Amino acid sequence: MGFYSRLIVPAALDWVMSGSTFSEYRRSLLANISGTVLEIGVGTGLNLAHYPETVTHLTTIDVNPGMSRRAQARLAQLHCPTHHQVLNSETLPMGNNTFDHVVSTWTLCSIAQVSQALAEIYRVLKPGGQFHFIEHGLSDRPAVQIWQHRLTPLQKRIADGCHLDRPIQALIARQFATFTVEQFVMPDFPAVAGYTYKGVATK
Ligand SMILES: C[S@@+](CC[C@H](N)C(=O)[O-])C[C@H]1O[C@@H](n2cnc3c(N)ncnc32)[C@H](O)[C@@H]1O
Secondary structure, eight states: OOHIIIIIHHHHHHHHTTSHHHHHHHHHHHTTOOEEEEEESOTTOTTGGGOOTTEEEEEEEESOHHHHHHHHHHHTTOSSOEEEEEOOTTSOOSOTTOEEEEEEESOTTTOTTHHHHHHHHHHHEEEEEEEEEEEEOOOSSHHHHHHHHHHHHHHHHHTTTOOSOOOHHHHHHHHOSEEEEEEEEOTTSOHHHHEEEEEEEEO
């Protein structure tokens, strides 16, 4: 992993994604989470301040060690025990049926083998466990989709593998039989980057 991914991307992401609009979505996504939790693609740890006291243990992973350095300081502030590892979410070392909840925020866009990662999320969830996600992805408007497909090769280079055109609902539906999802464009964002899927899937 090069200098750009390890140093520039984490600093830029921390700046761009710490705004109040993002914070409000993080807070509402995590408000009803409890017990043992796995967060994939924790990034610089911008969700950590929003985990409620009902969480008893938090495991976090990220493939980028440059992200992990920034997340460590925020992990140290958490009310419950935590365990962080630099790991690829496509191959998780955790056993089957381990977690009450798994969380992913703006991360499925960047995972190279996203279906494999979703299969791993499903595997490590306990029966009845829940996967909470907020992700940007493919718009429902064909005119926007055209630009999302056109711009994705550039976006992948600038934003460390991020795709603008992932069909998030279809990807979730391939792995989970039961889920709810809201779709909307994030305020103040162009639809090409701000078309959002927020929901919960149950194992
Ligand atoms: C756009 S950032 C979002 C970070 C964080 N979830 C947030 O909401 O601020 C995407 C994150 O996914 C991580 N990532 C990308 N591919 C990954 C993979 N295969 N396994 C684990 N993490 C991955 C990146 O390193 C990055 O930290």
